[in-house]
Amino acid sequence: MEIYIEPYDIGCEPSPSISAGTLLQSIGNVYLLFFAVSKEINEKTDYLDNLGVAILRCNGCMVTKCGYPNYGGGDINTGASQFCNE
Numbered sequence: 001m002e003i004y005i006e007p008y009d010i011g012c013e014p015s016p017s018i019s020a021g022t023l024l025q026s027i028g029n030v031y032l033l034f035f036a037v038s039k040e041i042n043e044k045t046d047y048l049d050n051l052g053v054a055i056l057r058c059n060g061c062m063v064t065k066c067g068y069p070n071y072g073g074g075d076i077n078t079g080a081s082q083f084c085n086e
């Protein structure tokens with residue numbers, strides 16, 4: 001059985017300039033709230049569009065890692081992901 005990580009496609013990304021993500025947990029659920037930006041750069045402004053606050057509800061959350069890494073290289077996932085197996 002192969003286990004892999006698959007990013008959620010929720011139509012936005014966490015803002016790279018605001019590190020105010022909030023993780024809330026209740027019985028059986030985990031909620032991640034963060035300031036969201038568009039996935040693509042706006043051609044008119046050359047910036048990502050601010051989309052407000054995004055709320056992601058996760059069932060059965062096992063691991064959390066919040067914040068961007070402090071190194072300058074590599075192809076990493078900075079959004080939310082889920083573990084999958086085949």
